[in-house]
Amino acid sequence: MISSLAIYLALITPTTIDTVPVYPTNHIVIAQEPTQEYEWDTVALPETWPLDTYYVELWDANNRPIAGHTATKLTSHTIDISDIDASLTPSLRVVLFQPPNTPPPPADYAVYVTYQTYPNIRLFILLIAATFTYLIILIWSISHRQSIRQLPAAIKNLLHGQAAPSLTAILITILFAGIFGTMLGTFIGGIQIIYLFIKLPFLMGSALLISFTTLAIMSLLLGIKKSIKELWNIALNLLAVTAMGLASFSLLLGFYIVYPLNHDQVLIATVAFFVAAGLLALTLLYRWVKNPFVPIIWIIVYGLVFLQMGWLLRPWVGVIDPVHGTVPIARANSGNVFIELINLVN
Numbered sequence: 001m002i003s004s005l006a007i008y009l010a011l012i013t014p015t016t017i018d019t020v021p022v023y024p025t026n027h028i029v030i031a032q033e034p035t036q037e038y039e040w041d042t043v044a045l046p047e048t049w050p051l052d053t054y055y056v057e058l059w060d061a062n063n064r065p066i067a068g069h070t071a072t073k074l075t076s077h078t079i080d081i082s083d084i085d086a087s088l089t090p091s092l093r094v095v096l097f098q099p100p101n102t103p104p105p106p107a108d109y110a111v112y113v114t115y116q117t118y119p120n121i122r123l124f125i126l127l128i129a130a131t132f133t134y135l136i137i138l139i140w141s142i143s144h145r146q147s148i149r150q151l152p153a154a155i156k157n158l159l160h161g162q163a164a165p166s167l168t169a170i171l172i173t174i175l176f177a178g179i180f181g182t183m184l185g186t187f188i189g190g191i192q193i194i195y196l197f198i199k200l201p202f203l204m205g206s207a208l209l210i211s212f213t214t215l216a217i218m219s220l221l222l223g224i225k226k227s228i229k230e231l232w233n234i235a236l237n238l239l240a241v242t243a244m245g246l247a248s249f250s251l252l253l254g255f256y257i258v259y260p261l262n263h264d265q266v267l268i269a270t271v272a273f274f275v276a277a278g279l280l281a282l283t284l285l286y287r288w289v290k291n292p293f294v295p296i297i298w299i300i301v302y303g304l305v306f307l308q309m310g311w312l313l314r315p316w317v318g319v320i321d322p323v324h325g326t327v328p329i330a331r332a333n334s335g336n337v338f339i340e341l342i343n344l345v346n
Helices: 121-143 145-149 151-159 166-185 191-221 228-248 250-258 263-289 293-312 337-345
Strands: 004-011 015-017 020-024 036-044 055-059 078-080 091-097 110-119
Touching: 091 110, 110 121, 121 166, 121 191, 151 166, 151 228, 166 191, 166 228, 166 250, 166 263, 191 228, 191 293, 228 250, 228 263, 250 263, 263 293, 293 337
Parallel strands: none
Antiparallel strands: 004 110, 015 020, 020 091, 036 078, 036 110, 055 091
8 A cells, every 4th residue: 555654843842730840742633634544653752862761641632641652751762653543643742751850851852753644445445335336226226116116015025024135135225224324423413424324334235245155155054955146135135134123223323312322322322233133133034044053153254244344444433533523434444343342351
């Protein structure tokens, strides 16, 4: 991936906090263009500053210490800040603390902060995939007007456990997942509503595309007497049922958002709704295949892929960037969902 390195010169203005000499820089702010992704790189401190004498912190836009960069003894003139998510923390400042009974640092107050800039490939992929998908759906809808008129009947039949044709199931998934995504997007509002209307159906479909080969092979090995085409139709109908289940929770989600619940509470509620909708689809899968092991395999395989895809496409509930007042379509690539879950438990 082609990247460019930006260098920002920050200047220190000496001050005091509770009689303690402090040397903060001005805030370094990343512009956050939507077509670009950003990664913090390094902080280069003056070579004239003695090591193992002072303490350094990094503060965010609200002058709060950034986790992992609090009261660290200065042991190197270069600080690695690549672990800081630039989409969540697009503004930071370097703060040097002078301990008691130590001389002030030399009057060399130029600090250089660098960050990497990349083309936002995920944005382009998502937009191209969404455009292609919705274009196909539009063409299909125009050429199958009779099928569109029968869509309410297909939804009714699906609610009663009768599978719909594959393209109809895709349309149902986009429609109802879009409804839930739109409601979830109202937590932040604005462009986030459009983002989630596009991202949620894309997440569900892309996770299925990645996991379907494994799902099909495992199902056949477990003795399911279905063709690949039939299994594909079943998978699409399960997505449609899940989307319908999510849409049924939309008003409840809207109530929680208006109530209002905070970010973490809305996130927990959203996860609970996904679990409930997924269990609804699994009960239907069991009715169709009559094998208790297949739903277990499907939920494990699809669930793991879904979680990681969801992590790559986060945020879902959304946290507003305090500097620019925006929410990116996707956060910077960092770690994976399983490591984050382990860290959360620990």
